[in-house]
Amino acid sequence: MTTNLIIYYSRKGQNYVNGSIIDLPKGNTKIAAEFIQNSVGSDMFEIETVKDYATDYYDCIDEARNELRAKARPQLKNYLDNIDAYENIFICGPCWWGTFPMPVFSQLERLNWLNKKIMPLMTHEGSGLGVCERDLKKICSGAIFSKGLAVHGADVSKSESIIADWAKKSFDR
Numbered sequence: 001m002t003t004n005l006i007i008y009y010s011r012k013g014q015n016y017v018n019g020s021i022i023d024l025p026k027g028n029t030k031i032a033a034e035f036i037q038n039s040v041g042s043d044m045f046e047i048e049t050v051k052d053y054a055t056d057y058y059d060c061i062d063e064a065r066n067e068l069r070a071k072a073r074p075q076l077k078n079y080l081d082n083i084d085a086y087e088n089i090f091i092c093g094p095c096w097w098g099t100f101p102m103p104v105f106s107q108l109e110r111l112n113w114l115n116k117k118i119m120p121l122m123t124h125e126g127s128g129l130g131v132c133e134r135d136l137k138k139i140c141s142g143a144i145f146s147k148g149l150a151v152h153g154a155d156v157s158k159s160e161s162i163i164a165d166w167a168k169k170s171f172d173r
């Protein structure tokens, strides 16, 4: 039985990629999460909101900014009650205004992080990891942090070896 878990959020559909609006059939972070799973073996939990974000990219940008300002905790379809069975938790999501989307925190806040190892991965369009590590440290108290990985969203599908290498090494650092 694996002691690895991937918790991820990803929004397929309209997104901003290399200066244009593109309709993504599968979200960038979901692709990255699958690469992690293929390389190290892991259970997987997808964070899904009860209320969908706007399909339109610019409307979604506004919704996300409002949620960040309000420190919103959107309701999720399902919650993980605990992570007792796991030692290593990959937390993966897109960069939304410099940090993870608020629904990621809706889930993370409910868990006991004492002595769990966190490996953060963020996909982005230029902000890198933003302030996600700072925000995770605030919310996941007692966790041990491994080095995070930022992946340019437009490059995710050709980054399997980079993501797999990072995932394998992250257990030891």
Ligand SMILES: Cc1cc2nc3c(=O)[nH]c(=O)nc-3n(C[C@H](O)[C@H](O)[C@H](O)COP(=O)(O)O)c2cc1C
Pocket (backbone or CB within 6 Å): 009, 010, 011, 012, 015, 016, 024, 026, 027, 028, 029, 030, 057, 060, 061, 062, 064, 093, 094, 095, 096, 097, 098, 099, 123, 124, 125, 126, 127, 128, 152, 153, 154
């Ligand atoms: C609401 C919203 C806010 C975003 N904010 C940022 C940002 O602040 N910095 C950045 O580099 N990219 C930003 N992006 C781009 C996404 O982080 C990037 O396209 C990511 O790979 C999307 O992952 P996903 O397909 O898994 O949702 C934003 C995208 C959306 C939809």
